[in-house]
Amino acid sequence: MKELILISIGIGIKSLIFIIGMFLLAAYLTLIERKFAGHVQQRPGPLHVGFHGLLQPIADALKVLTKEDIVPNFVDKYLFYLASLMAFVPAIMILAVIPFGEPINIFGYEIKPYISDVNVGLILALAFGSISIYGVIFAGWASNSKYPMIGGLRKAAVLIGYEVALGFALVGPIMLAGTFSLREIVEAQQGFFGAFIWYQPLAFIVFLFSILAETGRTPFDVQEAEAELVAGYNTEYSGMKFGLFPLAEWYIATFVLSAIAVILFFGGWNGPHIFGPISPYIWFLAKLFLVFMFLLWVHWTLPRYRVDQITEIAWKVMLPLTFINIFITAIIVIIKG
């Protein structure tokens, strides 16, 4: 009994740290994105609040929190409130299963840098990711307005296609590792050439496309194509209710999915121990940021697809690719035993 209470307290504290950390990180990811976009576009980005705009995220957060929260009369109030939470909470819940490193010993206590290591971690992450679709669809429906409705429907169409492709893309690494636990998948990739990216390039490409589609980044940002739909499904939102959508979608989801990409394909925290005891964390974060920056790079360079073209790619290109990948992987696994 005492054991259980201690564990719950430990997990509680850990969750709190993770959530607060994620909030701060997401806030500063906005700054990274804005700086990056700025330099891509030959402008300096945020510059005036703090040293090179370092306090800008805090100013933005204060602004968005103190803004008047307008709820239009014609909306379905219950769903309208629920939608922004539905978009945000599942995205942050994926964090529960993501390991950031090996367990370490400090003062005799074993500290695990993850909240839980369930043996179906990957499936849980996928499930949480799927729930966040409801946020978008609810937002589009509850707004009771034409543009959000079209935006929500577009996003639903895109997500259905890419959820399927994403799920099948993950089968390859899982077959190689023989487990659903994210920690064990990392342990299966030892050494530079042990990373699954060398054995699963097709799965990685599909996974990358799926991240772009799931997080609504260009070239797949049809749900909020501002030239067509003003702001897409969150047109009627304001204040922090609005702020949660981009925060969840563009930052937390992108971050978390990048983390999963690193775990599945780049060997997680594996890397030479050149930074002493903290080197696993440094490797993990470095890899994560490389993936994240790659996504930003794509976002700020390419034009966007039309929605029917996106679903076409999902069903006609991505899904067959994953099947081919599973087939090849299965043969290799059988031959190698």
Add this chain to the structure above:
Amino acid sequence: MPWIKREKAEKIKEWFPSIKITQYKDNIFLEIEKKEVKNLLKFLKESPDYSFKMFIDFTCVDYPLHNPRFQGVYILYSPEFKERIGVKTWATDDSLPTITDLWKGAKWAEREAYDMFGIKFEGHENLVRMFMWETYPYFPLRKDFPKEGIKDTYLPSLNEPEGSYPSHDYDPYHTAIPTLEDLEITQKARMPEKKAQIVLNWGPLHPGTHGTIWFIFDLEGETVKNCEIILGQLHRGIEKLSEDITYTQVIPYTDRMDYISAICSNVAYVNAVEKLLDIEVPEKAKWIRTMLCELQRINSHLLWLGTFALDLGALTIFLYTFREREKIMDIIEGIAGIRLNSTYMRIGGVRMDLPEGALDVINHFIKDFPSKIKEYEDILTKNRIWLKRNIGLGIIKEEDVYDYGITGVVARGSGVPYDIRMLDPTDAYDKVDFEIPLGTVGDCYDRYLVRMEEMRQSLEIIKQCVKKLQELKDDKYLATDNPYVLPTLEETFNSIEAMVKDFNLRIYGEQAPEGEIYSSGENPRGELGFYIVSKGEGKPYRLRIRSGAFYNLQIFPELIKGRTVADAVVLLGSLDPVVGETDR
């Protein structure tokens, strides 16, 4: 543009003995009574000897003392013989036969005539107003309608108590403004029946519409089943206003039509007036005009490229193009003093001489710019997403170009070599060497390629202009010897004759001879034509502005049917209308 030869026009009398031929300079207009006009137009369109296949413009002129009161003016173009002709007819009983069955492009022009003059068109499929709302009771371009409008709407001030002396020049009566009910009635009139699932109001204020165009989409899912366009949110009545001011005073209004290519509009207008007044422009002014026009064309195409890419989601191109656009803006500001609406042109030349060093800056720009175009093309031209979004969308066939009176890049994208710079070279265009890029298919991608190539050609022209201008360093830039041309500021202050001339011209205006003229220039959006009717006064009796964007936009509802909203953005971007010009 070479007009039809007099002898050739006389020959039409064999078929239509009742026509009268009027000529002013080279402009030839046939006058015919109402019942014959349609036959004549049909003959001109279909006869192989004339084949005036392309519809350029239709407008009306109001003569209150004449009976019948209104005169309709058609302007046609023959792509085969490269010549123009005008046809005039009196609107007996305030009505004219519709010619929408001959040229579909006449649809909006006739609606505009109905809106502004109240002329009925027999057989028009949906004769509703063009710019004003449906319940608007007046016809503004009639001569008996006052310029300042009729103040009939009671609009009390919110902070001035009634009965007290107003604290400022304030009148509780205002000219008519549309209420929400009026707008609803207007919307119903424009699209009488809803055929599909939802009616989406795309605009008037929407990031995708590049201004204040109000689109109504009848959507089945995301597929557009029916589309209508409501214009007029930016209608300022420039044609009406210019009937009351001197020819020089109209120049700033032309700036504010197509504000993205203000100098091109300036040049098109002053060329028309100079043709009317018979003014010979100094050599140097011609070269400066050509150079600035081409700079402005690059400027306009850059803005188009940026916003077009922005519409397609490529945010970064937008800032890249604005980087270069800013340099051109600086050049224009250095020469004209103002960045956007420069009013740099004057009747008889340009306002100021080129400042010292201007040519060096332009030279630097010429050296720098080709690598930037390459940068844009590297990102976009072979980009698969770009190709997927653009190819096969909005195909405009050659017949459509003639039918709808489509001009400019949109016409050239469809392979029609219609470029006023080549057909009717004004300024120094006959002395410079350049090519006209042509498309083959006529889809959005072709229009994109044509615009990109046009920027390169413009750069070539600028190069030649700079070379020539370096030789013409100390020439005159304003033909001040001409009695119609305003003297420069320096002359006005230093000589009494110039002072008197300046006073006379500013107060009484350029006393133009009686006549009428249609002259046009190649604007980045298409042919910008000015039809000026002069009654021998210091101000135009009627100034009709033929806007390229207005006619180009007209084909939009046809092209978008069966496509999606996402395509609408691309299509609209590639047609590139500027609302300041469509609405005037």
